[in-house]
Amino acid sequence: xxxxxxxxxxxxxxxKVAPLLLAxxxxxxxxxxxxxxxxxxxxxxxxxxxxxxxxxxxxxVLLGVVFACLCVGALSLLFGYLVxxxxxxxxxxxxxxxxxxxxxxxxxLFAIFGxxxxxxxxxxxxxxxxxxxxxxxxxxxxxxxxxxxPLVYLAFLLVVALQFFLFRTVMGFRLLAxxxxxxxxxxxxxPVRRYxxxxxxxxxxxxxxxxxxxxxxxxxxxxxxxxxxxxFIALVATMLGQSNPIGVMGASLLFGFLDTLSTRLxxxxxxxxxxxxxxxxxxxxxxxxxxxxxxxxQSGRLDSK
Amino acid sequence: xxxxxxxxxxxxxxxxxxxxxxxxxxxxxxxIAIWTVGGSVIDTYAxxxxxxxxxxxxxxxxxxxxxxxxxAALGVSLAFRAGFFNLGAEGQMILGALAAAxxxxxxxxxxxxxxLAAAIAGMLAGGLWSLLAGWLDTRFKLNLLITTLLLNYIAxxxxxxxxxxxxxxKGGTGGAQTxxxxxxxxxxxxxxxxxxxxxFLVAVFAALLLAWFLAYTAKGYEIxxxxxxxxxxxxxxxxxxPLMLTSMMISGALAGLAGTFEVLGTQYRxxxxxxxxPGYAWSAIxxxxxAGSNPIGSALAAILLAALQTGAMGVERNTEVPLEISxxxxxxxxxxxxxxxxxxxxxxxxxxxxxxxxx
Numbered sequence: 001x002x003x004x005x006x007x008x009x010x011x012x013x014x015x016k017v018a019p020l021l022l023a024x025x026x027x028x029x030x031x032x033x034x035x036x037x038x039x040x041x042x043x044x045x046x047x048x049x050x051x052x053x054x055x056x057x058x059x060x061v062l063l064g065v066v067f068a069c070l071c072v073g074a075l076s077l078l079f080g081y082l083v084x085x086x087x088x089x090x091x092x093x094x095x096x097x098x099x100x101x102x103x104x105x106x107x108x109l110f111a112i113f114g115x116x117x118x119x120x121x122x123x124x125x126x127x128x129x130x131x132x133x134x135x136x137x138x139x140x141x142x143x144x145x146x147x148x149x150p151l152v153y154l155a156f157l158l159v160v161a162l163q164f165f166l167f168r169t170v171m172g173f174r175l176l177a178x179x180x181x182x183x184x185x186x187x188x189x190x191p192v193r194r195y196x197x198x199x200x201x202x203x204x205x206x207x208x209x210x211x212x213x214x215x216x217x218x219x220x221x222x223x224x225x226x227x228x229x230x231x232f233i234a235l236v237a238t239m240l241g242q243s244n245p246i247g248v249m250g251a252s253l254l255f256g257f258l259d260t261l262s263t264r265l266x267x268x269x270x271x272x273x274x275x276x277x278x279x280x281x282x283x284x285x286x287x288x289x290x291x292x293x294x295x296x297x298q299s300g301r302l303d304s305k
Numbered sequence: 306x307x308x309x310x311x312x313x314x315x316x317x318x319x320x321x322x323x324x325x326x327x328x329x330x331x332x333x334x335x336x337i338a339i340w341t342v343g344g345s346v347i348d349t350y351a352x353x354x355x356x357x358x359x360x361x362x363x364x365x366x367x368x369x370x371x372x373x374x375x376x377a378a379l380g381v382s383l384a385f386r387a388g389f390f391n392l393g394a395e396g397q398m399i400l401g402a403l404a405a406a407x408x409x410x411x412x413x414x415x416x417x418x419x420x421l422a423a424a425i426a427g428m429l430a431g432g433l434w435s436l437l438a439g440w441l442d443t444r445f446k447l448n449l450l451i452t453t454l455l456l457n458y459i460a461x462x463x464x465x466x467x468x469x470x471x472x473x474x475k476g477g478t479g480g481a482q483t484x485x486x487x488x489x490x491x492x493x494x495x496x497x498x499x500x501x502x503x504x505f506l507v508a509v510f511a512a513l514l515l516a517w518f519l520a521y522t523a524k525g526y527e528i529x530x531x532x533x534x535x536x537x538x539x540x541x542x543x544x545x546x547p548l549m550l551t552s553m554m555i556s557g558a559l560a561g562l563a564g565t566f567e568v569l570g571t572q573y574r575x576x577x578x579x580x581x582x583p584g585y586a587w588s589a590i591x592x593x594x595x596a597g598s599n600p601i602g603s604a605l606a607a608i609l610l611a612a613l614q615t616g617a618m619g620v621e622r623n624t625e626v627p628l629e630i631s632x633x634x635x636x637x638x639x640x641x642x643x644x645x646x647x648x649x650x651x652x653x654x655x656x657x658x659x660x661x662x663x664x
Contacts, residue, residue, distance in 0.1 A: 088643040106627065111341055111342040116627065274466070277458065
């Protein structure tokens, strides 16, 4: 009989949180240039599918991940073109992209692999698990931090990198300016649209990585709609973290922990509805206190340019 | 003649004509998808037509599926018309359905009383849930779009908990569902042996009523004014707060009614995920977008989307092409339409105030 709380729970949190964190960072980048990206779910799902597809076609995990990033990057360009180029409403386009991803992945699953529901190939290898020398020998810390896929480590490195990029580099400041006040940024001669396209494509790549971690990380398979709302939780983590990389990491860790806890509770046949509901309820409450943050105003404008 | 012009048949023609292009493009993308899996495009679309409208039975099945989508789409279009991006139809439908099931089970009396009680409970539950989001907006300036989205999940898990534990059917097969309603409280079927129930008539009536309400009443005019030009509305003495609460309440009540009819007319109990898995609420939002928030147009678009969905089931039964062809067509349709939606949103953006909500 498992106990409710032990170290493996925290370790499981780390790999569960990775796709969430990557997608939430993607959402944060979009929010920072003033675009509310509800398409995270669909982009992640596309990433999960194309990662398996790339792995299957090229028989190479790395190429699979790269292929996923390229495909989702292309999808995000479509999103960007409609939202920035054609000035379509980001929510409408995002919703449509989510539908497109659900339909297209399930459809392609049948068209390419000839199966319905789930594809798995036992010959296919997933992402490698890295054991960190020295760290893995430390009793508890080793179990916690070692033996994850490279994408898990990358996700946390990206938090630091993005925090530095946004708040310590000139380019980052300009990107923030684009989101804060596009008109002022434009009058300074900043290529506003180029920054927005850049952020969207970057978020697409991040979602590709998130999807790859999902389909090639802990398991090596694709099931229809395997993201199961994680993209929306990531969106909520973006809001709760105020689009601040460190904050987003905190929110993702919390939600990832709750997710693992829910899974654990299920084996005790305790109702999980409230742990699952918690992220959404908490975000509404937190929004009451942080309602004046500029990023929320941006999402309020929805189609702010 | 003047009266006819006032409803604006020209606008209806436009509302139908522009999505027509999108439908053609959507079907074209679908054709490419069918072609890639090696199916015959003509045969597949023929099967889709047969699956949706091929026989009286299939036609009524399509209309049954369209019923909740129409009602929810009417609610969404009312909110959109007032300028509020209500994405909460799903949660409102769920709570409406659950409340209706409870009222139909526990309110004593004959069938008619049970049905009326269920309808009132369903509309009240959906309306209040929607009102909560509206109140959070007017009172705390929380972004309506985000709160409605979040409240969906809260409603979903709350209802899931209720039917999995306290309200679970006693001695049942083990699924998370309430007990079966007394057959007196079932909505009558319109045709013997068919799935279509009286809720469809109510939905059609509601579409006409909403079109009339928006076109002819003072409140309807205020709602349209608030949606198309909030500053002008404020100048004209329209109070944003109360009007927002009213329109969110009605919007949620319509979604709640959609959930009610799913319980009273189709499932005869509340089953966990009965609203979420068929994606009724998102179809309703798509229908509204397709029709540019026009009530009668939304109802027709809801029937179109329902037809694509039931048609795809026919396709899956009789050809090699999978069911998902319908979501490919539906989503590309919306992508094409979004370029047109842009146009009206562009016009609105100019007029929006600093704290202006979802356009």
